[in-house]
Amino acid sequence: MTATGSATGSGPGTGPGPRTLRLGTLGFDRGAHLLVRRALLDLRPGQELAVAGDDPALPVHLRAWCRAHGHELRLPDPGGGPGGQEADGVRARIVRGRADLDRWSDAERAGGPGPGGLVARPSPAWGLAARGALVESGGPAGPFDLADRDHVWADVTPHLYARAAAEQWDPGRAVDWEAPFTLPGEVERAVVQVMTYLVENEQAALVVPARLLARIHPHFREVLQLLAVQAADEARHMEVFTRRALLRGGEMGTSSAGGRESLDTLLTEPDFSLASFLLSVLGEGSFLSLLAFLERHAPDPVTRRITALARRDEARHVAFGVAHLHQRGTVDPALRGRLRAAVERRHDALTDTSGLNADVFDSLVVLAAGEWNPEAIGRGHDAVLALQSEMDEGRQRRLVHLGFPADEAAELSALHTRNLM
CATH class of the missing domain: 1.10.620.20 (Ribonucleotide Reductase, subunit A)
Incomplete structure (x- = not known):
């Protein structure tokens, strides 16, 4: 799959500078969140991702998205560059949070090792999850009494x-x-x-x-x-x-x-x-x-x-x-x-x-x-x-x-x- 945006700068372990994601005209209403999420996966908690883009609503959508996913959003000083952006076109900076990592910290695989993954007694908490899927905790237990x-x-x-x-x-x-x-x-x-x-x-x-x-x-x-x-x-x-x-x-x-x-x-x-x-x-x-x-x-x-x-x-x-x-x-x-x-x-x-x-x-x-x-x-x-x-x-x-x-x-x-x- 070819991304419609581009990321430049230093990633984890490659230097002190932040990584920059350039979205062009792509907005969150057309899938920009996919590129943001993909870029954040390469960062550790506390590291920063700079986001550049031309969509006028980008800062608003980034604020809502970061709040929902547990990341910190830093916007440029309103008194700075034109249009609320930095000199290099950066509209916002995202500090990678732990929420997305913590979401799966207590997850378990719905199955055992090996190609089949069949286990003797599957957990009721797996419910309708596909066998072998990574199951997020907190879902409903299924009504299945034949579970042996x-x-x-x-x-x-x-x-x-x-x-x-x-x-x-x-x-x-x-x-x-x-x-x-x-x-x-x-x-x-x-x-x-x-x-x-x-x-x-x-x-x-x-x-x-x-x-x-x-x-x-x-x-x-x-x-x-x-x-x-x-x-x-x-x-x-x-x-x-x-x-x-x-x-x-x-x-x-x-x-x-x-x-x-x-x-x-x-x-x-x-x-x-x-x-x-x-x-x-x-x-x-x-x-x-x-x-x-x-x-x-x-x-x-x-x-x-x-x-x-x-x-x-x-x-x-x-x-x-x-x-x-x-x-x-x-x-x-x-x-x-x-x-x-x-x-x-x-x-x-x-x-x-x-x-x-x-x-x-x-x-x-x-x-x-x-x-x-x-x-x-x-x-x-x-x-x-x-x-x-x-x-x-x-x-x-x-x-x-x-x-x-x-x-x-x-x-x-x-x-x-x-x-x-």
Whole structure:
């Protein structure tokens, strides 16, 4: 950047004479303070900066600026040279004060050493300051109760966020909504019912990370970014599943009270790790199998495409949940006990509910059958039972990865909600 003014004379340690800043016609109303401030940075407290300039209001603006920034201003003797200036055009002299230095004397960096600067427990006083910034004292403390790295972090988070950002897709372009297909009425109604169920679950999957976002200390910005993209993923899934449900002009399917009650238990879990466990590891982990099932048995190209796209997104959500819990489990031996208690607590709360909407189960059978005859319906029913077994096996694998013994993993997986999510 090239300055519009010039500084001459001696600087610190270069001689006894004061340094002179020549502003020409530039006034404070057009940025002269930037050049004054820059010139003062080269001086020590007590040293003097002479300021020359042609703007008539310069002495007035200098007086106000110096008072605000803690510097002493010395104006020429009114009886001196013409226009209230010295022989060499100097209009004022500034004695460097300590105020600008003292402002940052007790400041601290919002982060640790190294490129990442991540710390285990960021100060509440850092608030919304960027990680690594020099934080002036006296600002407001942020309302962030999730301010412990082990409670929210996973080392894979930056990579997952970069991947998530690169894999965003536009529903209007990624899906050929005009693809020709014709389905029997019963099959179309089955698709609509499954889409209705998916929208309901995706709405819960959006609310959970959205609620957690506002509680996480911004120091862990990659977690905020990843959860924000996760919420955007779910919003996009809600859009495409709704759009497919209404594609042929019909109405949405049914929503069971038991299904909504099951999802409500996800919304009331306040602990970040437990919420991630119930939603991402168990719920969305099971949904990976469901989306693969729907892609495999989709009766039309639109259903096949949107379930494939959603499954790719959900895989990232599951990956973060598993990585976070695995990493936290290495430093918190009591975590597994709390995870088990969360599963049992949710199971007990849902004991008297009906579980999976019967209309959804039957619709999955119809989609897997592909035909309306006893043999096909039997195959479709067996395929849905196999899907539930596949979900159970996937939950057990993830639980074992988190450190649960195989028998305990099987027991906890069996307690997972019958509503699948």
